Amino acid sequence: MTDVVLSTNRLFKSFGALRATNDVSLDLRKGEIHALIGPNGAGKSTLVQQITGHMMSDSGSVHLMGDDLSGKGPAARARLGLGRTFQISSLSMEHTVLQNAVLGALGRRGDVMRFLKPVMKDRALLSAAQDALARVGLAEYAAMLTADLSHGQRRQLEVAVALTLQPKVFLMDEPMAGLGLEGAQQMIALLTELRQSAPILLIEHDMDAVFALADRISVLVYGQVIATGTPEDIKVNPEIRAAYLGDEVPT
Amino acid sequence: MGRETYINIASLALLAGVPIWAWIVDEPFTITLATRAAIFALAGVGLNLALGLGGLISLGHAAFFGIGGYAMGILASHAQSYTPLMEVPFAIEGTKSMLVIWMVAIVTSALAALAIGLLSLRTSGVYFIMITLAFGQMIYYFAISWPAYGGEDGLSIYVRNDFPGLNTLVPIQFFGLCFGLLCLVLWLMSAVQKSSFGLALSAARQNETRVLSVGVEPYRLRLVAFTISGAITGLAGALFADLNRFVSPTMLSWQMSGEIIVFIIIGGVGRLFGPVIGAMVFILLEHVLGGLSEFWHVYLGALLLGIVLFAKGGVIGALAGREKAHD
Amino acid sequence: MSILLFIEQLLNGLQFGVMLFLMSAGLTLVFGVMGLINLAHGSLYMIGAFAAAAVATATGSFVLALMASLAAAALAGALIELTIIRRLYDRDHLDQVLATFALILIFSEGTRWMFGSFPLFLDVPEMLSGPVTLPGGIQYPAYRLSIIVIGLVVAAGMFALINRTRVGIRIRAGEADREMIAALGVDIAKLYTFVFALGAALAGFAGALVGAIQSVQVGMGEPVLILAFVVIVIGGIGSVKGALVGALLVGLTDTMGRFLLPQIFALFLEPSAAVSVGSALSSMLIYILMAGVLVVRPRGLYGVS
Numbered sequence: 001m002t003d004v005v006l007s008t009n010r011l012f013k014s015f016g017a018l019r020a021t022n023d024v025s026l027d028l029r030k031g032e033i034h035a036l037i038g039p040n041g042a043g044k045s046t047l048v049q050q051i052t053g054h055m056m057s058d059s060g061s062v063h064l065m066g067d068d069l070s071g072k073g074p075a076a077r078a079r080l081g082l083g084r085t086f087q088i089s090s091l092s093m094e095h096t097v098l099q100n101a102v103l104g105a106l107g108r109r110g111d112v113m114r115f116l117k118p119v120m121k122d123r124a125l126l127s128a129a130q131d132a133l134a135r136v137g138l139a140e141y142a143a144m145l146t147a148d149l150s151h152g153q154r155r156q157l158e159v160a161v162a163l164t165l166q167p168k169v170f171l172m173d174e175p176m177a178g179l180g181l182e183g184a185q186q187m188i189a190l191l192t193e194l195r196q197s198a199p200i201l202l203i204e205h206d207m208d209a210v211f212a213l214a215d216r217i218s219v220l221v222y223g224q225v226i227a228t229g230t231p232e233d234i235k236v237n238p239e240i241r242a243a244y245l246g247d248e249v250p251t
Numbered sequence: 252m253g254r255e256t257y258i259n260i261a262s263l264a265l266l267a268g269v270p271i272w273a274w275i276v277d278e279p280f281t282i283t284l285a286t287r288a289a290i291f292a293l294a295g296v297g298l299n300l301a302l303g304l305g306g307l308i309s310l311g312h313a314a315f316f317g318i319g320g321y322a323m324g325i326l327a328s329h330a331q332s333y334t335p336l337m338e339v340p341f342a343i344e345g346t347k348s349m350l351v352i353w354m355v356a357i358v359t360s361a362l363a364a365l366a367i368g369l370l371s372l373r374t375s376g377v378y379f380i381m382i383t384l385a386f387g388q389m390i391y392y393f394a395i396s397w398p399a400y401g402g403e404d405g406l407s408i409y410v411r412n413d414f415p416g417l418n419t420l421v422p423i424q425f426f427g428l429c430f431g432l433l434c435l436v437l438w439l440m441s442a443v444q445k446s447s448f449g450l451a452l453s454a455a456r457q458n459e460t461r462v463l464s465v466g467v468e469p470y471r472l473r474l475v476a477f478t479i480s481g482a483i484t485g486l487a488g489a490l491f492a493d494l495n496r497f498v499s500p501t502m503l504s505w506q507m508s509g510e511i512i513v514f515i516i517i518g519g520v521g522r523l524f525g526p527v528i529g530a531m532v533f534i535l536l537e538h539v540l541g542g543l544s545e546f547w548h549v550y551l552g553a554l555l556l557g558i559v560l561f562a563k564g565g566v567i568g569a570l571a572g573r574e575k576a577h578d
Numbered sequence: 579m580s581i582l583l584f585i586e587q588l589l590n591g592l593q594f595g596v597m598l599f600l601m602s603a604g605l606t607l608v609f610g611v612m613g614l615i616n617l618a619h620g621s622l623y624m625i626g627a628f629a630a631a632a633v634a635t636a637t638g639s640f641v642l643a644l645m646a647s648l649a650a651a652a653l654a655g656a657l658i659e660l661t662i663i664r665r666l667y668d669r670d671h672l673d674q675v676l677a678t679f680a681l682i683l684i685f686s687e688g689t690r691w692m693f694g695s696f697p698l699f700l701d702v703p704e705m706l707s708g709p710v711t712l713p714g715g716i717q718y719p720a721y722r723l724s725i726i727v728i729g730l731v732v733a734a735g736m737f738a739l740i741n742r743t744r745v746g747i748r749i750r751a752g753e754a755d756r757e758m759i760a761a762l763g764v765d766i767a768k769l770y771t772f773v774f775a776l777g778a779a780l781a782g783f784a785g786a787l788v789g790a791i792q793s794v795q796v797g798m799g800e801p802v803l804i805l806a807f808v809v810i811v812i813g814g815i816g817s818v819k820g821a822l823v824g825a826l827l828v829g830l831t832d833t834m835g836r837f838l839l840p841q842i843f844a845l846f847l848e849p850s851a852a853v854s855v856g857s858a859l860s861s862m863l864i865y866i867l868m869a870g871v872l873v874v875r876p877r878g879l880y881g882v883s
Binding site: 073078079083099106107108113114116 | 465
């Protein structure tokens, strides 16, 4: 299908006797938010690491816009258009908000090996960084030290840095984690707007967010995708209700 | 201007001012001390690129200090004995020209740093620390057991090398040369810190995964940083050998590696002028405390312990407070 | 080159290896369990040697000297663990390197102040000062042979400790997950002090044993420390088995290299060149070995990746 942007094809990964990833095939289509949910221990992080290139699968492949990512490390995949945010904020704490965003823009442009020109005076990088910060609502915090940001602001900055890459796809690992009610609502609004730039593969626990945002949901249990469908399909699927959602499905 | 900038300017003024005063009142020994400080500062500035900016804890940087020193020693000793280094496959004569010697010192230590870096940077954390220490030790033992250039006894160079337009035997002129080089390198490092490379290297130190996620390979950044770092420390080594007109395996010892790190820590790791202040404090302690007691290293150790446990930022950290993000 | 000489050198290599194991075992455990790199380990080796020399001179008893080395090193280890090392567990590696480097300065100069710069002598005990006749008619110094035996006994003891005792279980669990064992109610503080003091005792013991063959002087510990680092890099951090394999590899490679290389070069170089090239190369051999292992296994032979 030509509007598939990211796909995993029959991924397998075992640690000794434990099958952490068991024949996982997923795809992410243009313009959609595809949520991946599952109980703790289902193998979501392992799957994410295989998609980002931090871990090698035993078999199977990952394709991004038709390119086979096999054998490529995380940096190469980022250059090919895989943008991501991290479950645990992964930012340069000693740098300012703007510096973090500029790093992303610098990575996108690819000319890191420059030794004499001051990077923070580079107009092109600055404007790309500032645009990204504005989109997530952090424009006025540009000069602030990242260590001084609140948790929610750091999550926003993560998204901004991913934006500077102008990625073909967003892989977001629990962006809601640790956000209060207001922060969560802001993030939901941000992600809703973000899907227009690139589709989002959203790994999340927060069911309110998942049902508010997702166009499709896949459920991962014991390393296997046991169902993929629209939120409605998932809500009424009796297996999943029993195994995972219990009585707390929002209506 | 921020407090740190004031401190930086003051430290340069002090470093230059003391020998100028000593020159006026004719105290050549003090000029020599200041020259030592400037050279140690240069060695520290080199290491600080890898250590402070890059977060690479190299315990073997004396290897480059010594290689630079031996580059000088070998070239100058062949010149002073009028024998060529090599005749086959092509003739290489010795030289006493500082400019040539510096080039050779820089290139050979850069190559050594590249080789060591290629291997060591594949590892990280404690492995990296131990490996750099081990390679430094390897070069030390090699220098001791290679008889051609003095082995354990070292190599003496009778006359200081030449620099166009200067009489390098005059202490204040040689100091000026070393100070000039230090300032040049400081200026270059300041630019590097603010450059794209500097931003990415510093980010890699703080969070490697982040740098990967924007499409940049930390390994390449670190290899380049380590190589440049080795080259600068190598240049300092050549100057040191010239100052003492003597080079020996001591320049390659683990104690020397430790001392270079100590200069940086006293001044403040990661601060551009940390090594400058640290080297000055170290020379002062060596001279003053060393005069009082031959066991002054105990006090140095206590000071170092105190800094690590209680005053992480060193002198600059204590005076200037939290580091400003380099915008 | 005679077979006798070859075997003698082989045994020397084994003895060197065994001594390196004593030095490395503690170092690798401390890193594996506490995540701490300890540069002052060489100082503990030195303290053990000095304690043994002092007690041997005062009492004339080698056995008492060995016991003193264990006690002094363990005590010194426990002391610095309680006062300084404990503050370093949560710090980054740079802080650990600097603080333990500072300890080297303090211990070295402190020892020099107490005992002077000249080496002390520790004599091989009467009983062991002669040669032993091994199967095949080979004569080998009894003392060196006992070091090999003692070392292997200690190695066996370490394996038993780690694999068969409750303390050993805690050590292994601590290596796997530090926070977890604290949560499970194990007294981390005591465990850490124990592991550190144990490593220190082994180092001090090695220092005393070697002090009888070489001399006892300030600065004797650091070259051995660096060799121990090479052993651990080869063997893999945290693995006692790796420390043993690495130590034997390093000991044998170094000794046999120094013995064989000049002879090999003498086959096609003139004698003086053969000696200088051979000895220079052999001084670098173990580091080349280390580099080789790293290319293939960046985490060492038995390291956990």
